[in-house]
Amino acid sequence: REIFEQHLKSLKLTQSSTFYSQRLAELTPGFSGADIANICNEAALHAAREGHTSVHTLDFEYAVERVLAGTAKKSKILSKEEQKVVAFHESGHALVGWMLEHTEAVMKVSIAPRTNAALGFAQMLPRDQHLFTKEQLFERMCMALGGRASEALSFNKVTSALLCACSAEDPSVLTPPSRGTGRPEEGHPYCLLHGEAVWDGTWHRAHLLP
Structure with a gap:
């Protein structure tokens, strides 16, 4: 919050710097000083x-989204059918996240391709949290799989959107449980997709301990 206060001093704001710094700090836990400076610069440019005669909330929301997900990929054009699949996929993440107790609040769902995201993304209100219980990790994994479940229920198939989302949704909880072997347990949802193993060593980020 203090870092935001410093950068906001040079901007002409619609409301007080304290109002914006509190909100922006809640949206960007763990962001570096460079990221924070980038958000303020992007907000000013957007305004x-x-x-706009001053920088206001919509400008900052645009800036946070741009830093998180990147710029819009106007060159990537999806067909109507692909847009529908992506919409159901991202809605699945949002719906599961909304229903569970320990997941982050849903802020926005987009099916616009971005440079730092997959074909779409569900933006959540992040928490500045580093330690998780087994229940919290399980529910976060459920939310990460919400897109897969939505596709399976709606279209009776799962597309490659799941593979794109696996590395982007929440890499801290995507590693399946293992029993000291460094490999996922057999039958875990991430072990088999379309009958083929999709384990990638880069997913080895965290274990759900018994």
């Missing part, structure tokens, strides 16, 4: 492009 200027839109003809």
Whole structure:
């Protein structure tokens, strides 16, 4: 929050710097000083492009989204059918996240391809939390699999959108449980997709301990 306060001093704001610094700090836990400076710069540029006389909430929301997910990929054009699949996939993440107790609050769902995201993304209100219980990790994994479940129920198939999302949704909880072998347990949802093993050593980020 203090870092935001420093950068906000140079901007003409619609409301007080304290109002924005508190909100922005909640949206960006763990962000570096460079990321925070980038958000403030992007917000100011967006306000200027839109003809605003001061920087307001929508400008900061745009800036946070751009830093998190990147710029829009206008060159990547999806067919109507692909847009529908991505919409159901991202809605699955949001719906499961909304229903569970320990997952983060849903802020926004988008099916616009971005440079730092897959074909779409569900933006959650992040928590500044580093230690998780077994129940919390399990529910976060359920939310990460919500897109897969939505596709399976709606279209009776699962597309490669799941593989794209696996590395982007929440890499801290995507590693399946193992029994000291460094490999996922047989039958875990991430072990088999379309009958083929999809284990990748880069997924080895965290274990759900008994």
